[in-house]
Amino acid sequence: FHESLGPANEVMALFGLPAQAWLTSSQAAVIAVMVVEIWQWTPFMLLLLLAGLLSLPREPFLAAAIDGAGPIRTFFRVTFPLMGPISVGAIIIRLIEASKIMETVYVLTSGGPGTATETSSFYIYIRGLRDFQIGYAASLSFAYLVMMIVSMTFIAKPWKNIVPPRPYNAAAQPVNSSGNSAAAASIPLILAVRDIRFASPAPTGCGRGWT
Numbered sequence: 336f337h338e339s340l341g342p343a344n345e346v347m348a349l350f351g352l353p354a355q356a357w358l359t360s361s362q363a364a365v366i367a368v369m370v371v372e373i374w375q376w377t378p379f380m381l382l383l384l385l386a387g388l389l390s391l392p393r394e395p396f397l398a399a400a401i402d403g404a405g406p407i408r409t410f411f412r413v414t415f416p417l418m419g420p421i422s423v424g425a426i427i428i429r430l431i432e433a434s435k436i437m438e439t440v441y442v443l444t445s446g447g448p449g450t451a452t453e454t455s456s457f458y459i460y461i462r463g464l465r466d467f468q469i470g471y472a473a474s475l476s477f478a479y480l481v482m483m484i485v486s487m488t489f490i491a492k493p494w495k496n497i498v499p500p501r502p503y504n505a506a507a508q509p510v511n512s513s514g515n516s517a518a519a520a521s522i523p524l525i526l527a528v529r530d531i532r533f534a535s536p537a538p539t540g541c542g543r544g545w546t
Contacts, residue, residue, distance in 0.1 A: 336367045361451035364444050371439050387421030
């Protein structure tokens with residue numbers, strides 16, 4: 336983002352856009368810090384969500400496919416609820432890291448121009464390690480910690496009910512007057528798919544069945 340040596344203005348010039356004072360303009364400096372943070376943390380978030388996506392069980396997707404659900408309904412009814420806890424965890428991790436942003440501001444703008452890009456962490460750094468107001472900086476750090484704990488608690492609270500679907504438990508189902516489970520006729524198709532899979536005969540030419 337250097338005005339004369341950085342590639343940002345050169346790329347903009349290829350598209351016929353005027354050069355920007357990235358680090359000396361208040362609005363441009365904020366945009367520059369945001370771009371660096373997004374560029375730095377997007378791969379981590381994608382890998383975290385990809386790991387969660389690959390760890391999802393296959394059975395709910397098989398049941399949705401047999402029921403005739405399309406890709407859109409499968410995403411909103413199966414994938415999205417299953418990915419809920421993983422997504423919330425990733426968002427909280429990112430918010431915690433965003434609240435600690437200091438090194439990016441220190442390297443790019445040092446909080447300037449003026450105080451346009453000065454964050455709470457950078458302000459605590461200035462008071463504690465530059466002005467040597469250790470007690471004041473320690474008090475700010477403790478107050479900031481309490482604020483972040485309370486904030487993250489309220490942010491995560493609306494998502495506490497987003498949990499993966501529980502497996503079917505026949506023993507926990509109510510029993511009707513005839514002694515049979517009241518939900519026996521509505522056992523999830525996932526169990527039927529699993530039974531069909533393990534009860535399938537061995538392919539032609541094999542000496543033993545599937546186990």
